[in-house]
Amino acid sequence: MGWGEYAAAVVVFFLTHSAPVRPPLRPWLVARLGPAGFGLAYSALSLGVLAWLIGAAGRAPYVPLWAWAPWQNHLALAVMLPVCLILALAVARPNPFSFGGARNDRFDPARPGILRATRHPLLLALALWAAAHLVANGDLAHALLFGIFAAFAGLGMRLVDRRRRREMGARWDRLDAARRAARPVPMTWPGAAARVAAGGALYAALLWLHPWLFGVSPLG
Known part of the structure; x- marks a missing residue:
């Protein structure tokens, strides 16, 4: 079609x-x-x-825009590991700054976990995934696809911030200041270790399944 x-x-x-x-x-x-x-x-x-x-x-x-080179695959492979780790550390965690948090009433700004680094870890993971795959796919359709995703993630962070700040009022500012001032430690060390292991497993699974899911091996 x-x-x-x-x-x-x-x-x-x-x-x-x-x-x-x-x-x-x-x-x-x-x-x-x-x-x-x-x-x-x-x-x-x-x-x-x-x-x-x-x-x-x-x-x-297929409309080519730039030539493929091996370093593009290496870049995508390198970026996808932190993407998987961010996903594992963020999924099903309390996050009052976003619309995807779970049990947000349990959020502890003194131990914000991955939220110490960013209010929107899932959107950050999406942006990194899109940017890495944009470099590795030099045809028009995929450049549009991954460019749209990268822009969607970047714009989404601003839109969600604006909406949640309007909804939460002064509480948003208090929580944001507290999570930025918190020490960069995980919510719990055993939980963080389990999630890091899950992120590594996700990375390995994606490497294995990529040829069957998308028809291309990321290993070259």
């Missing part, structure tokens, strides 16, 4: 990442699915649309 499928996938991606999280649709969905059900359904929808978008980029007409 070429560019038509690709354009449709881009539109659906942005619709599914904007409409379900905005009022009045989000409160309506949460009331019927529950917070956990909404989170699971939204995650499944996001992953499904993401898989379609990546597949559509691969099926779009």
